[in-house]
Amino acid sequence: MGRHGESGDSRGTGLIAQLATLAFLSAAHAGLSDAELLDLRDEILPLVEQAAGRQFTATPAVDTRTHAGIGDVIEAEDEALAGQFYPHLGPRALHAFRRGDPTGPPVFGKFSLLNQTVYIRSDIARAWRLHRKAGGMDALETETEENLAACVLAHELAHALQLQHSALDSVVQDGDMERLAAWNALAEGHAVQITRQVCAARGTPGLMERLEPALGFDGPGPGPESGEVQSRQEAGLRFVEAQPDIWAVFAALPTDTRMIHRPDSYRPGVPVEAFPGWPTLEASARDLLGSDPSLSMRDRAGFQTLQPLIRRSEAGEQVLDGLTSAHIGTVSLGARVVEVMAVEMASPAAAQGLLEAFREQEAWRLRPERRWRSATFVEPPVDSGGPAGGWHSRFTVRPSQGGDLGAVTAVWAATRGRWVVRVWMSQITPEDTRCGTTLHTLLTALAAASP
Numbered sequence: 001m002g003r004h005g006e007s008g009d010s011r012g013t014g015l016i017a018q019l020a021t022l023a024f025l026s027a028a029h030a031g032l033s034d035a036e037l038l039d040l041r042d043e044i045l046p047l048v049e050q051a052a053g054r055q056f057t058a059t060p061a062v063d064t065r066t067h068a069g070i071g072d073v074i075e076a077e078d079e080a081l082a083g084q085f086y087p088h089l090g091p092r093a094l095h096a097f098r099r100g101d102p103t104g105p106p107v108f109g110k111f112s113l114l115n116q117t118v119y120i121r122s123d124i125a126r127a128w129r130l131h132r133k134a135g136g137m138d139a140l141e142t143e144t145e146e147n148l149a150a151c152v153l154a155h156e157l158a159h160a161l162q163l164q165h166s167a168l169d170s171v172v173q174d175g176d177m178e179r180l181a182a183w184n185a186l187a188e189g190h191a192v193q194i195t196r197q198v199c200a201a202r203g204t205p206g207l208m209e210r211l212e213p214a215l216g217f218d219g220p221g222p223g224p225e226s227g228e229v230q231s232r233q234e235a236g237l238r239f240v241e242a243q244p245d246i247w248a249v250f251a252a253l254p255t256d257t258r259m260i261h262r263p264d265s266y267r268p269g270v271p272v273e274a275f276p277g278w279p280t281l282e283a284s285a286r287d288l289l290g291s292d293p294s295l296s297m298r299d300r301a302g303f304q305t306l307q308p309l310i311r312r313s314e315a316g317e318q319v320l321d322g323l324t325s326a327h328i329g330t331v332s333l334g335a336r337v338v339e340v341m342a343v344e345m346a347s348p349a350a351a352q353g354l355l356e357a358f359r360e361q362e363a364w365r366l367r368p369e370r371r372w373r374s375a376t377f378v379e380p381p382v383d384s385g386g387p388a389g390g391w392h393s394r395f396t397v398r399p400s401q402g403g404d405l406g407a408v409t410a411v412w413a414a415t416r417g418r419w420v421v422r423v424w425m426s427q428i429t430p431e432d433t434r435c436g437t438t439l440h441t442l443l444t445a446l447a448a449a450s451p
Contacts (some may be wrong), residue, residue, distance in 0.1 A: 019274040019399075031123045037062050041118075041157070044150055048157045050195035054247060060160040061115070062153070070110050072400050077114055085175045108333055109152040111159040113168075118156040128211075142204040142307060151207050154198040156193035176272060178300040181232075185304070189236020190246060207301035232304070236294070238250060239263045257304035273325070277342060280445040281329045284438045285340045288425065293331035301326035301341065312364035313357035323348030324418070337426040342446055343397040343417050352393065355415045358422060359395045362411055366397065376419075396432075396438065417444040 026380055039064045045224060049055050065073065108127060110119045121127055125145035132139065162168075172178045192208065199207045212233070235257075239396050242263035243249050253269030272398040278298060299305075303320050305328070324344040331338050345351040394414035412423040412435050422434065 001331050011085075017445060031125055031145060032064055032120065033122075036146075037064055037120055037149065037153070038061065040146065040150055040153055044154050044157060047201050048154055048161060048194060051194045051407050052158065052161055054161060054165055056161055057164045057206055058116075060115040060151065060157060063117055063119055065119045065440070066122060067107075067127070070107050070121065072117055073110055073112050077112055080114060081172065084172055085177060085180070095185050101423070105371045108148075109156045111156040113163065116160060116163065118153065118160060119268070120149055120153055123154065123331075140207075140210060142163040142207050143210075147202070147204050147207060148211075150202060151195060151199055151204070151211060155191045155195040155208075158194040159187060162187050165247060166268055171253060175271070176300055177254065178256050178302045178305075179272070181302070181304050182257050182260050185232040185236035185257065185260045186239060186249065187236070188233045189238070189240045192233055192237050198247070235260050235304075239266070256300075256302040258302055258320065260306070261303045261317070262321075266402055275325065275327050276449045277327065277442075278329070279338055280442055281327060281342055282331070283425075284442045285329045285331045285338045287339045288340075288423065288428070288434065288438055289331050289333060289336060290428070291333055293333050293443060295330075295332045297330045299328045299330075301328045301343075306343070310354070310357035311359055313360040315353060315357055318352050319350075319357045322353065335427045337424075338428065339420045339424040340442070341424075341443065343420045343422070344446075345420065348415075348417055351415045351418050351420050355393060355418050358411075358413045358420070362395070362397050396435070412439060414439045415441060417447045419443055419446045421446070 039062075045056065045059065048166045108121050111117075121432065125143075125148055128143065128148050129139075132143075166183075168183060171183050190210070196208045201206060239260045240246055240256075243266070248268070249266070254260055254266055257270050264287070265266055282296065282298065286296075301327075303317075303323065306320055306323070306326060307317055310317065313319065322345045323394045324339060324346055326343045328339060328341045330340075343351075343354060346355055396413075410425045410428070414421055419440055423439070
């Protein structure tokens, strides 16, 4: 999800855009009427309650929309949430930032958090046909307009039910993107489970599974530079299936994505500790940018953010078993972006393991057959201290002589004690002295703040 390993600057906005949304392709065309949708809601609602083991406290409103109309619903919700998660940006700035990524797909259905209404594409049958043909899939007899709408409606009604029986308000009030990422995976996995049961009860078993590839839920999905990354729906579904009482989880939501990916680590009521290093981290990012940013964002990160960054390492995601906390500060000015990530591990050995995983990932990205990128690894001897040192080990990826990587991306990483700092830069030529001093300053501050 997102472009981690390329850039994390779209992470939070991508999660907001994905919240309670089914993503599909095509253009608008009238088909499903409001009256037909109301009749379908009355049929589907009790099936959702039966599958979920909970009843609605209020019947959600339903409405049809064109593709553009649902886009307007998503935009309104994005701007409202942006004001909570990124209050210093202003909604229009964040909206423009998100819309800069043209890869976001249209949608078939959306449950709006703002007015608790489920919106369904009026041209849902045509939309699915276009998507199916683009994917080279054969048609199924069960893919009628009514059945497709019922499947999507069940999924969105599941989200409505979750909101009525969960503590999502506390997540939004906290403005914590890592908690929102955990909620997002939990809600999507749970909705997939419910929708499969509803489809089976209606005599269309397998229809949801048929639609799931369009949701990005077809097992491990491709991450940046290819490679497999467990999808949020897959991780969420596995988490849901491992819980004896899923509604108890909705009442005491996971605080980080590690709990989702490692279901046995879930504990209710785990507090989120404040991160004292934000001022230093953000100052470091601004110094490396070399000018005042037009956008500045801060996020608490976790398993779901780090997983794509180490997927090509020998140890794989097992390295993250030693994860304590992670934090990202991102600043940008046009195409120039600096992302500074500070990761605290359980021990110096765990920190060294994460650094090695980062190094192996970058080695894979710069493998010889990828000749269109020219870069060099720089792995200086262990530095025990000094004005530009202070780390125990580090690596750097920077342009080879005459190479073009410096105008595109550069990665630095270093470890000291239990902390690992990873710096990713886009459209900025790295300078050894400046980056080295920044790493030393940040690592020294983080290590001093640790108990």
